[in-house]
Amino acid sequence: MADNIIQILLADDDPDDRLFFSEAFESTSLRYKLKMLNDGQELMDYLLHPETTLPSIVFLDLNMPRKNGIDCLKEIRADEKLKNLSVAIYSTSSSTEDIDNAFILGANIYIKKPNNFNELKRVLQKVVTVNWQFHTANLNKETFMLTV
Template sequence: MNTKHYNLLLADDDEDDCDFFKEALDEISIETSLNMVHDGVQLMDYLKANESKLPDVVFLDLNMPRKNGLECLAEIKDDEKLKELPIIIFSTSLDSEIVNNLYKNGASFYIRKPGDFSKLKKVIENALTNASENNFKQPERAHFILQP
């Protein structure tokens, strides 16, 4: 059995969402550690400061102050040192045009934030399991959106 430990980075400006995410991680069967940033500028500063020890996965909210998730994704994918970093979009909106754009720009998966805590645990665990099974490579478009 694979007992990999994942170092995760959550970029989300909503404190309640961050708290729920952390609580969900504490209750899933996959071992994780979590760092958090609360806007896109903090995210990019964190990644630049930690280029030698990047997280295994970034969970990225789209609607953040100072620099939004779309801008961060583009900046990450344009950076030689960061472009292979798996990015899982974690957002409340589910606009098909935005989702298609995220896929084209190299996001690994898309998760619509569930309001229910048990669904949140399930979708985070599914995301980490699916991503690791694919070696964190982007799946076919049909499998890009993860459901709880």
């Protein structure tokens, strides 16, 4: 991370959710650079581009057109260059099946999208300040779902 600037990447097809997400980050005291993409295909094209600097963390929506979040997660974990990326699933879904799938496929954390701005701000600040390489050594199903 150059100059302790957190490189954040969000893949979400909902323009309102992207705006809410970026406004929440703007209201924190974090030093960050945010790049937003519209779907999973855009995300994978960006991550696999040879000149891309990999982000500190990827926030990945599950339900997107062209390529969904689960397919992206599978590709990220299967790729030598990308497999150690910190991936936060960021979804409106709280279905056990989605949470279990994301856990089994190697996401670092699962966040149910909050509808409250202050909750979102608190969640995002907490997630980006965790050292994921250390945290995932103790990863278990109980700590996987971040609840506010």
